Amino acid sequence: MTISAPEATTTKLENTGQLGYKKHTDGGWGLVPIQTRSERFASTNVEDFPAVTGREAVWKLTPIDRVADLIDGQLDGGEYAIDATLVNDVDVSWVDRTDARIGTAGTPEERASANAWTQFDKALAITVSGEEPKTVRVRRSELGTSPRAAHVLLEAKPFSTGLVILANAGQARLTENVEIIVGEGANLTVVTVQQWDDDAAHLASHFTTVGRDARVKHVVVTLGGSVVRVNPSTHLNAQGGEVEALGLYFADAGQHLEQQVYVDHDAPHTRSRVTYKGALQGEGARTVWIGDVLIRQSATGTDSYEQNRNLVLTDGTRADSVPNLEIETGDIAGAGHASATGRFDDEQLFYLQARGITEEEARRLVVRGFLTEIVQQIGDAELQERLEIAIEEELNGTNLSTDGR
Template structure:
């Protein structure tokens, strides 16, 4: 979107086109009103790698914003309930940068609020299942009060055509893990934007696990707003034939002495399996002492797949501890396979061991033993699909 005179840059006098390109990631246009965004064409920076023609009902159509059935595990110190649109927390973590998110924001009737309090460790699982095939918009707030500590697991299963926004707010010294698990049915479409604001000395671990669904796009946007804040963003995805799994990650270091680590890992199998990972890290002018690193790794298991991996790093201050990024996409390591086969392991089992080891780095950092066991079993099921092809 055009913006005026960024960093002292003005439009050219030749032609008077009146367009100044966005110069830094934080200057992208934002609005909670869907009417402020032009119709999606697929040529926009945020949509150019997405199959936009397959979900125009979510970007341009009317959405059902009513409340839906939710199940949650009871836990002292965590409340789960619906709040009105005028709740003071709504809009404090971030705002949409694209039309699907704005459509959801304009459409929801009430927001699902998950409030965490108390310094003792606790865990809650919030499950949505069977949202149906009608296009829907939703909004969720996860509010970790100062000094609170918890693991919040968002489980998504069944059918859905859903666009939603999730706001994550961490008060001073809060320690929060948020796991979003996409195990939708094969035809589901899920577009999600997660906005997080991290206060002084607070720590967020954000984990995206995408296994099911036809099109799944989960985009975390994290602002390290308080001094000493920390974010760890992890992702695991396994794309099968014809499946599109996408994640656009944005980390905004907006305070001094903040730290971030981004690690996303994915595997692809089957004709037409497609994954997209874009990682943007911005170290702002106020973020002296920043320590940041992002990486994306993709393992190609069969022919006919495509993985796009685009890391980006912007630094506006020279006073940092460190910053870097890395990206790699490749097939099995022949030396690893040879090593395992030389010790009497069959080629089939050797391949499974390599993939399990590759993805287990993410699974083991979730911090919920039952969920980790479930995901290991789900990965095994995906690998059995590889053997059948």
């Protein structure tokens, strides 16, 4: 083998006016990929985003052809039917685009999110006040099959406590933004449950901003739908803020379930815990988890940990798991990440079988337990029970005794 030097080429110097100053060429490759998560382009106007090619960081693992109508198309941005429980100290109402809170928690970073922002007409506002713990359930199940834009505002007033469940079912072609504003000292849990019909598509961006010493628990549960992508980002921009981001997904044949989780530590002594767990079964079952954690220079004394675990139940599935950790200060209490995707743990199966439990039932117990770990942390008995039944139904569709080995 011979190695020859590349032919000499003449470089044309840019005429920049200042002697010796020339823009770095970056090896002549043109655009430099964005290096830090915080520098992503953001805009509320869909026209500001170029056409999606599928090569963008935010789209490269998503089947864009299955959601093209949500990325580019005309959307219905009006009110839709909801079913909400009436609870003291919780207001659920429709507000105009001009509501002062809109745009305070975040700005779209991709085209489908901006498309929803540009076209929504009314926002659903859920406002939680009062220090007593309470649970509010908002159910959407009649969104229909025409493409729709939605905007949800979820505000926890300072020092309030509450648990908000957004339950999604039925048909949908939905792109939406959810703004979550957690006031100073508030303690809010938000659970979004996707149990859509088999052919539904749903793209959601959640933007959470967390006030001083406030705590938010954010849970994403996705079981049903053809393409479901929920991207929660949390901005810890006040001292002592804390987020616990949990996720649970179960993908069957042909389903694409995705979540891109972003935690932005932007103030001292903030804390984050991210735990997402998924199971996959059947030909073409696909899941994506991208976990970005950014610890800015301003965020001294932070403590963060993110992890993703996937349990692969059959052949023909694919799980992408991409943890990214960006740290700009040396003064942190802790930062870690973990990711694991695998089949059953043989030692767990042996332990259960050694107690007389059949292999099939042992596998069922392990999967159920694996996912229940997230369910157990939701804090609402009714929903937990409903989810455990739903997981059971998913498992009944699997033949776990032949997991492809």
